[in-house]
C-alpha cells in the first residue's frame with residue numbers, strides 16, 4: 320500500500336505490498352441501536368484502511384469507544400463487517416476461509432485479550448491451557464505435547480516450567496496469566512496476534528515485561544502484532560507503525576515516531592498531551608475543548624472531532640476532511656493540514 324504499512328486510504332485496486340499479512344480497505348461496521356420499533360444504527364467503524372506487514376507491529380490508539388475492539392473482532396471473525404474488505408496474505412478473507420477453513424484462519428490469526436483471567440478457564444491447569452490448542456490444531460503428537468508445553472512456558476518466561484504447568488490460573492499473578500495467554504497464542508505458530516489492550520489491566524510494574532516479551536516474539540518468530548491501546552506512549556515503545564482512531568475513524572497514521580512525537584491532528588496532540596512527562600509535575604494542560612463525543616451514523620457528516628477541536632470551522636462541521644500526506648510515511652485527516 321503505497322510502500323508504507325499504514326498509508327492513505329487507497330482504492331482496493333491500488334498496489335498491494337506483498338509483505339502485508341492483513342490488509343483492510345474501507346472497513347465499515349454498523350451496530351443496531353436496539354430500539355424496538357426503529358431500525359436505527361450507529362457506525363462503530365468508518366472507512367478504516369491499513370496494512371499490517373509481516374513481522375511488524377501496528378498500534379491502534381484511541382480512547383474507549385473509538386472502535387478499536389470492533390476492528391479486532393472483525394479481523395478475528397467474531398463480527399462480520401458491514402462493508403469493506405479484509406485480505407489475509409493477499410487473499411480476500413472469505414476466499415481464504417472457503418479454501419482453508421475457519422479453524423486454519425483462527426490458528427494463523429490469534430487474539431490476546433485485556434483480561435487474562437477472563438480468558439483462562441479456572442478449573443483447568445496451565446498445562447491444559449497450552450496443551451489443548453497444540454492438539455486441536457495438530458501442532459504436536461500426543462507424546463510430544465509435554466515437552467512442547469514446557470518449551471513454550473520457558474519461552475514466555477514462566478519458570479520453573481514443571482511447577483508452573485501444574486498450577487491453576489488463580490495461583491498466578493496478572494502478568495503471569497497474560498504470559499500464559501501469550502504462550503497459548505504462539506503454541507499454534509500464528510502469523511498474526513491481535514492484542515486488545517493486553518497490558519491495561521496489569522500492574523504497572525509488569526507491563527514493560529509483557530511488551531518486551533511481545534517484542535521478542537515479533538523479532539524472533541516474525542509474528543505480526545496489531546497492538547490495541549489507549550496509551551500513545553506504549554505505541555511508540557512497541558510498534559513500528561501507529562494509527563490513531565477517533566469515533567471509528569482513522570484520524571492520523573504512519574510511522575510511530577512521526578505520529579507519536581510530532582502528531583499533527585488535534586486529537587493525536589490531545590492524546591500525547593495526556594501522557595505524564597517527567598519534570599512537569601504530571602500532565603500538560605490540554606488546549607482542547609471538553610465537548611461531546613458524537614454518536615456516529617451512516618448519515619453523519621463533517622469531521623468526527625469537530626465538537627472538541629479548538630480549530631473547528633464551518634467547513635469542519637460540514638465536510639469530512641480528505642487525507643493529507645504529511646511525509647512519505649505520515650498521514651492525517653484534518654482540514655487544517
Ligand SMILES: Nc1ncnc2c1ncn2[C@@H]1O[C@H](COP(=O)(O)OP(=O)(O)O)[C@@H](O)[C@H]1O
Nearest residue numbers: 350351363381382383384385386387388389390
Ligand atoms: N456488539 C455491539 N453492539 C452494539 N454496539 C457495540 C457493540 N460492540 C461495540 N459497540 C459500540 O461500538 C463503539 C466502539 O466500541 P469498541 O470497538 O468496543 O471501542 P474501543 O475498543 O475503542 O473502546 C462503541 O460505541 C460501542 O458501544
Ligand SMILES: [Mg+2]
Nearest residue numbers: 387388389515
Ligand atoms: Mg476495546
